Amino acid sequence: xxxxxxxxxxxxxxxxxxxxxxxxxxxxxxxxxxxxxxxxxxxxxxxxxxxxxxxxxxxxxxxxxxxxxxxxxxxxxxxxxxxxxxxxxxxxxxxxxxxxxxxxxxxxxxxxxxxxxxxxxxxxxxxxxxxxxxxxxxxxxxxxxxxxxxxxxxxxxxxxxxxxxxxxxxxxxxxxxxxxxxxxxxxxxxxxxxxxxxxxxxxxxxxxxxxxxxxxxxxxxxxxxxxx
Numbered sequence: 460x461x462x463x464x465x466x467x468x469x470x471x472x473x474x475x476x477x478x479x480x481x482x483x484x485x486x487x488x489x490x491x492x493x494x495x496x497x498x499x500x501x502x503x504x505x506x507x508x509x510x511x512x513x514x515x516x517x518x519x520x521x522x523x524x525x526x527x528x529x530x531x532x533x534x535x536x537x538x539x540x541x542x543x544x545x546x547x548x549x550x551x552x553x554x555x556x557x558x559x560x561x562x563x564x565x566x567x568x569x570x571x572x573x574x575x576x577x578x579x580x581x582x583x584x585x586x587x588x589x590x591x592x593x594x595x596x597x598x599x600x601x602x603x604x605x606x607x608x609x610x611x612x613x614x615x616x617x618x619x620x621x622x623x624x625x626x627x628x629x630x631x632x633x634x635x636x637x638x639x640x641x642x643x644x645x646x647x648x649x650x651x652x653x654x655x656x657x658x659x660x661x662x663x664x665x666x667x668x669x670x671x672x673x674x675x676x677x678x679x680x681x682x683x684x685x686x687x
Contacts (some may be wrong), residue, residue, distance in 0.1 A: 517674035524612040525681055527580065531556055531565050532663055532683045538562065540589050541596045545659055545685075547621050547632035553599050555592070560585035564595040569619050570604035575670040576616040581609045615673025623660035632663075659685055 478486075534556040537544040545554045551568040564583040569576050581602055583595035602609070621632040664682045669675040 514674065521613065521675065521679075524578070527612070528567070528665065528681070529683050531567075532685060534558070535659065535685065536562055537659060538592070540592045543657055545663075547623070549633050551599075551602070552621055552632070553596070555596070558585045561587040562592055564592070564599050566599040566602055568602065568604070569616060570611075572611070572614055572616075574614040574673065576614075576618070577604075577611040578613040578616055578619065578667070579604050579609055580612050581606060583608060613667070615670050615675070616667055617670040618668040620666040622664040622666075624662035624664070625660045629664055661685060 531554060532545075535544050535554050536557040538555060541555060543553075546552070551566050553564065553566045556563050556565055563585045566581045568579050568581075570579045571577075581599065583598060586592050586595055598606075622629040623632050623634075624630075625634075662682055662684045664680065667679045667681075669677065669679065
């Protein structure tokens with residue numbers, strides 16, 4: 460009977476061969492490089508997302524403020540209590556607007572701010588009496604920017620300009636406008652009970668100038684039509 464030679468097991472020296480130190484170091488270097496590249500990609504995505512979110516918030520805030528400006532102008536209520544339902548002295552725009560709870564005096568002005576300048580909106584309480592309305596109007600002439608009812612709507616402004624559309628042309632808001640028909644008639648008749656009153660303009664233009672780092676570039680011009 461022929462005997463077959465016994466099977467030989469491979470040498471343990473060859474079957475248990477592992478990684479050398481050089482191979483381990485090379486693998487670690489490659490993994491470190493890949494991790495660094497992956498981190499740079501993730502960091503870039505996060506930075507882009509944060510910048511986009513900040514820009515979106517600034518845009519939404521700007522749109523909200525401009526919408527409030529438009530609503531204030533659209534709600535102007537002319538009365539005989541105050542001489543001007545809409546006035547501008549170059550630094551502040553004041554107006555009397557109607558609300559569900561009565562008449563309200565609103566003032567928009569540019570105030571000093573660490574960012575350059577802040578567009579501040581002050582709103583007095585809604586009132587229903589002549590004396591309260593006159594008192595609220597007088598308070599609007601003495602604003603400092605930090606009174607109750609004041610809100611810093613936009614920051615980073617370097618300046619603003621306001622124009623009224625009168626006589627088929629845009630003019631500085633401080634220029635003399637047309638007199639209201641009732642005031643002209645009273646003046647012509649010699650009546651002292653109703654002094655001439657300036658008529659409301661057909662439109663209002665505001666130009667906001669934004670400084671560097673404000674989130675907006677250059678000037679923003681907004682035209683708002685008054686009346687029907």
